[in-house]
Every structure is written in structure tokens, then in C-alpha cells.
Amino acid sequence: MNSLSPIIKPEELTWLNQDDEIVIIDASAGSKARYDEQHLAGAFFADVNEDLANIGDFAIGGRHPLPTSEQFSAVLQRLGITEYSHVIVYDDKNGGNAAARLWWMLKAIGHEKVQVIDGGFQAAVKAGFPTTDKAEIPKSVAPYLVKTWGLPLSDLDEVEKVAKTDDYMVIDVRDANRFAGLTEPIDLIAGHIPGAINIPYTENLDASGVFLTPEILKEKYEEALAHVKPGNVIVHCGSGITACHTLLAMDYAGLPIPKLYVGSWSEWSRNNKEMVLANQ
Secondary structure, eight states: OOTOOSSEEEGGGEEEEETTTTTEEOOTTOHHHHHOEETTEEEEOOOOOOOOOOOOOOOOOOSSSOOOOHHHHEEEEEETTTTTOOOEEESSTTTTTHHHHHHHHHHHHHHHEEETTTTTHHHHHHTTTOOOOOOOOOOOOOOOOOOOSOOOHHHHHHHHHHHHTOOEEEOSSSSSHHHHEEEEESSSSOOOTTTTTOOGGGGGGTTTTBOOHHHHHHHHHHHHTTOOOOEEEEEEEESSSSSSHHHHHHHHOOOOOOOSSHHHHHHHHHHOOHHHTTTT
16 A cells, blocks of 8 residues: 555544554653553554664664564564554654654565554644553464565665765754754764764654645755765664654655664764764
8 A cells, every 4th residue: 555645644543444454553762651641542552672672782783773573573463463454653752752663664574554643642632532541452463474674774884984975965863952962861972973964853843743744845855865866865863763753754755765874873973982072
């Protein structure tokens, strides 16, 4: 179902065909307590650390490296997701927590029927979607065979090689202060990858916290990437989570999905400490 928009408006939730195999996922990072207190009715919780990453040495893959195929397959089965499921994902940060990350992971394994709720949890509640504090029990399903990540990925070696070349573009989606090295609330060193440009992921949203129209997003990114081939664009953030928000925005705009550098600043800074300090 290639024509399915990656974004679903909150008011569209009530129009969904209940005969479809719909699975709603709450991917609010670090918000299991909030999920237990209140979540969209029928939604299951996906933890960014335990379900959407395989955390180890931050210098090798960053803070949120992708899980193995076997690990992700087990997560999908536990959540009751099959290859036929229509997956609706949300978080409580306008898609900027892990909703876009799960969207990207599902797209990367070839799952087409996946959408992120525009405006997230708050917008769905405002639109009248029912909430509950009751425990949700996914249905028992067969294993979802996950083979490989089919969307383009980049890595530390490629980023180090191409970041300063004219025919590539490395986009850092963190906020401007983190990019400038004025603050760093998470990683050990402040700054940015030399040669990268800053387009904060929050600029994909309007003042009310919903995505800009596909037309505006398309114009915005076509202008920014005017001289670079789509396959030469690499997007990163702190640990490969919010970068997916920009990949989602570009797909919503009808543009090719760029490469995701999953290790992002959390990996790069731990392997290039001298270069970071030299550029401060």
C-alpha cells in the first residue's frame, strides 16, 4: 500500500476501518509511567531503550544502535504486529521521541502500512480519541520475519570521509545550541561534526506542533539540498532517534528518504574527541 501517507491526522483515527488489523503503539521515550497512567485506548508500549535499540558501548554505534533482526522480530511479535498490520505510532513529543524511529524501522524492513499520529498523544486526546489506564494485552501472533534494514544507512567511516565534501551533505537535526556547542545535556562533548549543517527537526513542525504541509516541507528541503544528490544526504542527531523525524518529514513531502547515521553525535564525538576540541 505504497500510497499510504506516513502521517495520519488525529481526526482520521475515528475513520479507520475496524475490520483492518490495526495495532496502535505508544513510543514515548522514557514515559512508561505516563503510559501506565494514561494512554490511547488499545495502544501497546514500545520502549526506545529495550525495544528499539541494542544498547552497548556508546563508542560503537552510539547511544541507540539498531537492534538485531532477531531482536526486532521478537519485539514485533510481542506487540502483536504481523506483516498485515496497519501500525499507528505516536509519542508525547510530536513524533520527536521514538514514534518516528519505529516508523523508520518498520519502513526499513519493508512494512508499508505504518503511520505516525500528527501532533502525537496530546493531539489525539484533543481530537477525542479515548484514553485508558488499563493494561493492554496484544494478541498472540506468529513471528514476524525480519531480514535486514532496507532503507539507506550511513556509518562513522562514511561520515568522516564525506562530511566536508561538496557533493555530500550531512544534516544535524539537533537544536541550534547543541549544534553550536553552547550546551550538551546528554553526551560527553559539545559541538558538531565539521562540515555538517544544522536543520533542527523542530522546524518540521508549525507553532502548534503539527507537521508543516507536504508542499512546504518539499520546498524547504529541496532548497536546502539543491546541489546534492538524494543518495548523498546523511541525517543524524544525538543518537539516531530524532533524526528519524526529519526522515519522516521528507517522506511525507514525497522526497527520497536520505541515509540515517544511527550512531550520530553520540558515536562520532567519542571517536573524534581531539577534532571536536580543536574546533571549539
